[in-house]
Amino acid sequence: MERWRLIDLGRPEPLVAQTFYEAVAEAVHRGTSPNTLIMLQPGSPYVCLGYHQDLETEIDVDLCKEKGLPVIRRSQGGGATYLDGDQVFYQIVAKDSPVVPINVEEMFKGLLAVTVETYRRLGVEAEFKPLNDVVVGGRKISGNGAGMHESASILVGNVILDLDYDMMAGVLRVPDEKFRDKMAKSMRDWVTSLRRELGHSPSAENVKQTYVAAFKELLGVELVRQEPTETEWRAFHEEVKPRHTSSGWLYMEAPPASLREGRAVKIAGDVKFVEADHKARKLIRVRAEMKGKAILSIQIRGDFFAIPKEATSEFEKMLRGVELEEHSVLDVVRRFYRDTEVQTPGIEPKDFTAAIMKIRDLI
Amino acid sequence: MVKIDGNEFPESLYYHRDHVWVRVEDGKVRVGYNDWAQEAAGKLVNLNTRKVGRPVKAGKTLGTVESGKWVGPLKAPISGTIVELNEEVLKNPSLINEDPYGRGWIALFEATDLEAELKDLIKGSDKETLEAWLREEKAKHGI
Numbered sequence: 208m209e210r211w212r213l214i215d216l217g218r219p220e221p222l223v224a225q226t227f228y229e230a231v232a233e234a235v236h237r238g239t240s241p242n243t244l245i246m247l248q249p250g251s252p253y254v255c256l257g258y259h260q261d262l263e264t265e266i267d268v269d270l271c272k273e274k275g276l277p278v279i280r281r282s283q284g285g286g287a288t289y290l291d292g293d294q295v296f297y298q299i300v301a302k303d304s305p306v307v308p309i310n311v312e313e314m315f316k317g318l319l320a321v322t323v324e325t326y327r328r329l330g331v332e333a334e335f336k337p338l339n340d341v342v343v344g345g346r347k348i349s350g351n352g353a354g355m356h357e358s359a360s361i362l363v364g365n366v367i368l369d370l371d372y373d374m375m376a377g378v379l380r381v382p383d384e385k386f387r388d389k390m391a392k393s394m395r396d397w398v399t400s401l402r403r404e405l406g407h408s409p410s411a412e413n414v415k416q417t418y419v420a421a422f423k424e425l426l427g428v429e430l431v432r433q434e435p436t437e438t439e440w441r442a443f444h445e446e447v448k449p450r451h452t453s454s455g456w457l458y459m460e461a462p463p464a465s466l467r468e469g470r471a472v473k474i475a476g477d478v479k480f481v482e483a484d485h486k487a488r489k490l491i492r493v494r495a496e497m498k499g500k501a502i503l504s505i506q507i508r509g510d511f512f513a514i515p516k517e518a519t520s521e522f523e524k525m526l527r528g529v530e531l532e533e534h535s536v537l538d539v540v541r542r543f544y545r546d547t548e549v550q551t552p553g554i555e556p557k558d559f560t561a562a563i564m565k566i567r568d569l570i
Numbered sequence: 571m572v573k574i575d576g577n578e579f580p581e582s583l584y585y586h587r588d589h590v591w592v593r594v595e596d597g598k599v600r601v602g603y604n605d606w607a608q609e610a611a612g613k614l615v616n617l618n619t620r621k622v623g624r625p626v627k628a629g630k631t632l633g634t635v636e637s638g639k640w641v642g643p644l645k646a647p648i649s650g651t652i653v654e655l656n657e658e659v660l661k662n663p664s665l666i667n668e669d670p671y672g673r674g675w676i677a678l679f680e681a682t683d684l685e686a687e688l689k690d691l692i693k694g695s696d697k698e699t700l701e702a703w704l705r706e707e708k709a710k711h712g713i
Contacts, residue, residue, distance in 0.1 A: 257636075258634070258636065258641045259615075259616035259618060259634070259636045259641070282641070283640065283641055284615070284616070284636040284637075284640060284641045308712045309710060309711050309712045310711055310712030311639045311640060312639075313712055338638060338639060339639070352640070353639065353640050354640050354641060355640070355642065460618075461618070462616045462617055462618035462619075462660060462663075463657070463660040463661045464615065464616045464617060464660065464661055464662065464663050465616055467661065568662065
């Protein structure tokens with residue numbers, strides 16, 4: 208049986224909660240520390256930015272300052288999130304272990320089985336959804352990311368006790384408050400928590416113990432409780448912390464892809480909330496909730512005229528469920544003109560098509 | 571065109587073991603991500619590179635890539651100075667998935683030690699070495 212180390216970091220400050228495992232990964236890579244499972248609960252709330260995201264595009268920095276929320280850029284990809292003590296984090300760092308396959312799909316599948324089992328033991332019928340989601344009734348209930356530090360594999364994720372949807376939506380930079388309201392609604396539709404599923408939330412201690420027990424049983428790993436080594440704390444204080452607190456890291460120049468025109472926020476799984484502007488002779492602003500390439504709901508606004516004006520809401524209905532393929536969208540646009548006999552001075556069918564197709568570049 | 575288990579490896583290119591291809595063009599070299607690597611990574615959503623004018627050493631980091639699965643390093647296959655970056659790919663990295671050897675190229679280098687370093691790369695015409703290397707990579711990544 209494999210023997211691993213279990214570190215319970217308790218309720219550490221955000222920087223430790225989000226980055227200490229990098230010091231562990233360095234030690235595991237060098238072979239000075241064994242494979243490790245870290246459990247913790249963030250000691251206070253913070254905002255976490257994806258590795259390639261642009262700070263000021265994604266986050267309402269002023270609001271974070273006002274609320275005293277630190278912003279930390281993680282070394283892993285994905286989108287910005289608000290994190291707090293109503294979540295239990297698991298951070299798995301391993302090298303050369305049969306329970307942690309190198310292949311990312313396999314790694315998620317193998318390790319997220321533990322997360323699924325944890326929820327089930329707590330009374331929630333969770334399921335694994337490839338690639339890296341755990342869902343209940345179609346709603347996401349755990350966020351997970353994977354990475355590699357030299358020869359060490361890393362998987363980090365959370366068990367969600369409770370969610371503050373307003374804070375989640377509140378810390379993100381959005382074009383306007385309407386967008387924020389819709390986005391918060393989309394989050395409620397697609398992301399859930401233990402409290403919401405059970406009517407109450409179990410204690411963090413209970414969740415940690417359940418996770419640890421499931422980890423041992425499912426993976427066949429013996430877990431020995433130990434503290435981080437001095438070397439790991441030193442690496443944290445001398446390397447990890449200075450890097451993460453430098454403004455060069457936090458304000459890192461983002462790649463152009465993250466600076467695409469318009470705004471896209473990932474809600475859960477393949478669900479995204481998107482806004483795109485298209486400037487024809489008039490402005491067309493499209494706001495949509497997307498699932499993969501399919502339009503779940505859409506709003507078409509702008510400074511154009513449509514006569515009769517009710518026609519645009521008809522148009523929005525017609526677009527529901529449509530896949531973002533040029534010909535499918537064009538078909539709907541044509542049908543819209545034909546069925547409603549709408550007139551749109553200065554705007555042609557191809558302008559609506561172009562505006563809607565702009566979503567595709569953002570998802 | 572060499573085809574290995576469904577992935578293409580054009581014969582005219584050289585292949586670095588960290589999955590970056592090299593095309594020698596009139597003294598300069600164009601580089602990109604190979605077909606197997608783009609498929610294994612999945613849809614690429616972000617690509618960040620060092621800037622034009624920056625010197626990069628072979629085997630060192632040229633940039634980072636992010637797919638839906640993870641963030642990984644992109645290694646420079648040869649030493650030199652970046653003279654041009656593919657702005658289209660920086661804006662829309664999934665071009666690499668669509669056309670890894672064409673519109674998905676990443677950077678153009680002024681190489682400093684081309685002849686010596688080409689010897690360390692795998693030639694596209696050397697199908698045997700390519701296959702052996704790819705087999706190793708697949709085993710390493712559990713694919």
